Amino acid sequence: MGNSAMGREVGNSFVKPGAPKGDSSARSRRPAVGPKAKDKPAAASGHRRLCFLAVLAVTIFLWYRFSPLDDDGLRTGHAKGDADPCQGRYIYVCKLPPRFNTDIIRDACRDTDAGSERLCASVGNAGLGRPLADPADGVLTGENGWHGTRQLALDVIFHNRMKRYECLANRSTVATAIFVPFYASLDFPRHAAGRDNATRDAAAADVADWLRWRPEWDRRSDGHDHFLVAGRAARDLMRDSSGPDWGTNLLVTPAGRNMSALVLESSLHEATSGFAVPYPTYFHPRTDADVFRWQERVRGLRRRSLMAFVGGETRQAPDSAATINDHVMAQCKASDSCGHLRLGRCAAGSTSQCHSPVNVMRLLQNATFCLHPPPGGDSYTRRWAFDSMVAGCIPVFFHPASAYLQYTWHLPKDYTKYSVLVPEAGVRASTVNIEATLRAIPAATVARMREEVVRLIPTVVYADPTAKLETVKDAFDIAVEGILHIVARPRA
Numbered sequence: 001m002g003n004s005a006m007g008r009e010v011g012n013s014f015v016k017p018g019a020p021k022g023d024s025s026a027r028s029r030r031p032a033v034g035p036k037a038k039d040k041p042a043a044a045s046g047h048r049r050l051c052f053l054a055v056l057a058v059t060i061f062l063w064y065r066f067s068p069l070d071d072d073g074l075r076t077g078h079a080k081g082d083a084d085p086c087q088g089r090y091i092y093v094c095k096l097p098p099r100f101n102t103d104i105i106r107d108a109c110r111d112t113d114a115g116s117e118r119l120c121a122s123v124g125n126a127g128l129g130r131p132l133a134d135p136a137d138g139v140l141t142g143e144n145g146w147h148g149t150r151q152l153a154l155d156v157i158f159h160n161r162m163k164r165y166e167c168l169a170n171r172s173t174v175a176t177a178i179f180v181p182f183y184a185s186l187d188f189p190r191h192a193a194g195r196d197n198a199t200r201d202a203a204a205a206d207v208a209d210w211l212r213w214r215p216e217w218d219r220r221s222d223g224h225d226h227f228l229v230a231g232r233a234a235r236d237l238m239r240d241s242s243g244p245d246w247g248t249n250l251l252v253t254p255a256g257r258n259m260s261a262l263v264l265e266s267s268l269h270e271a272t273s274g275f276a277v278p279y280p281t282y283f284h285p286r287t288d289a290d291v292f293r294w295q296e297r298v299r300g301l302r303r304r305s306l307m308a309f310v311g312g313e314t315r316q317a318p319d320s321a322a323t324i325n326d327h328v329m330a331q332c333k334a335s336d337s338c339g340h341l342r343l344g345r346c347a348a349g350s351t352s353q354c355h356s357p358v359n360v361m362r363l364l365q366n367a368t369f370c371l372h373p374p375p376g377g378d379s380y381t382r383r384w385a386f387d388s389m390v391a392g393c394i395p396v397f398f399h400p401a402s403a404y405l406q407y408t409w410h411l412p413k414d415y416t417k418y419s420v421l422v423p424e425a426g427v428r429a430s431t432v433n434i435e436a437t438l439r440a441i442p443a444a445t446v447a448r449m450r451e452e453v454v455r456l457i458p459t460v461v462y463a464d465p466t467a468k469l470e471t472v473k474d475a476f477d478i479a480v481e482g483i484l485h486i487v488a489r490p491r492a
Helices: 024-028 040-066 102-110 114-122 151-163 184-190 202-212 254-258 288-299 324-333 357-365 384-390 424-428 434-439 443-460 475-488
Strands: 008-010 013-015 091-093 177-179 226-233 260-265 274-276 305-310 338-341 367-372 394-397
Touching: 091 151, 102 114, 102 184, 114 151, 151 184, 151 226, 151 260, 151 475, 177 475, 184 202, 184 226, 202 254, 226 475, 260 475, 274 475, 288 443, 305 324, 305 357, 305 434, 324 338, 324 424, 324 434, 338 357, 357 367, 357 384, 367 384, 367 434, 384 394, 384 443, 394 443, 443 475
Parallel strands: 091 177, 177 226, 226 260, 260 274, 305 338, 305 367, 367 394
Antiparallel strands: 008 013
């Protein structure tokens, strides 16, 4: 073969045509053979780098191809080109510093006083509190979704539910609403008594200042698309210079007025952006089946009492005027058809007459009607109104503000479908007998009302934040729909 086509073989190597046999360049390109070759570690290192880059490239491709975040920073579950089921429902969660939420819980759990210990225990289990134990028949237990939940835990429950919300946005610019996870109701008891107003308002001022420096605050008219949740009545967060020395000023600050707030009771006397949502109940279902099983159970319960009342006397002094709560309690105690449970903690060896979540639910399940007068002060609603509905007990109100003027997202506009309104003035004047009024309702009407109450159970409970209901909308889902509608509409 010619030199123009092939190189000359020299030993075990090839040399360019015309190159002398002793050419050092040929020797330098001779492949290294044997364990003493100096470039073997470099070759192995190169192979490792190639393998690493290949794995990295595949990982990046898979993440890009299958990540739930699309090009706009949205967490979506729909295919490209399909209609977006989250359109208009995206929510961005502010990444607040922990001093505004988790540190508040941490500090409460570090304190050794009884109040802090109870608060710490009540916000465990993602806000649900301690699982209940039911020594009677094992129904009202943590395994079945029952916990000793306190109203203050709504902040924590809502925050944990929002973490699993199906339409979270990764960037605020694409969100319809922005959630501010500030635990205002848990901050409140830290400074409720014995502190000056500046101390009480410190956290509210801090969070407002933090928000104002965020770019999303200016995106749409100074925070009008922001909302927070507080397990308190609005009045507890609306202290001003002319009012009583109580609460914080969170909702009357410029930032607070711009935001919307989901609270346990809205203010009926002042223009605020607070919207009432149900008090947390003791029941937190994990699945649709949990809801359906409980509804079937309460439908079939035998109710031995006509009425039930949970609470004690609320008058401030023996010579002070009796409240509507006191009048209702007096009529209940005078009737053989009314079950009564006083408020108070259960001591060791106490009887079933003390207050505990299981005892409350037992009483409410045993009655056809549950009496809910305003508890006194500026409050119109008591949490037992929602617990009684979970028990399948028809609520009896004595003031429209107890339910009809507040919980418009969660309860039917036609209140006669699920409740009874007894005139407060008549009860105060002793011209209306509650028992006689309820006995006059036809049995067929009572049956229809109870069925409506049972139907409404999912709308007044907050599902377990660690799970998700599939076809049933709970109080969280309805509240989110309501707030999205509110922030989407232009403000005057």
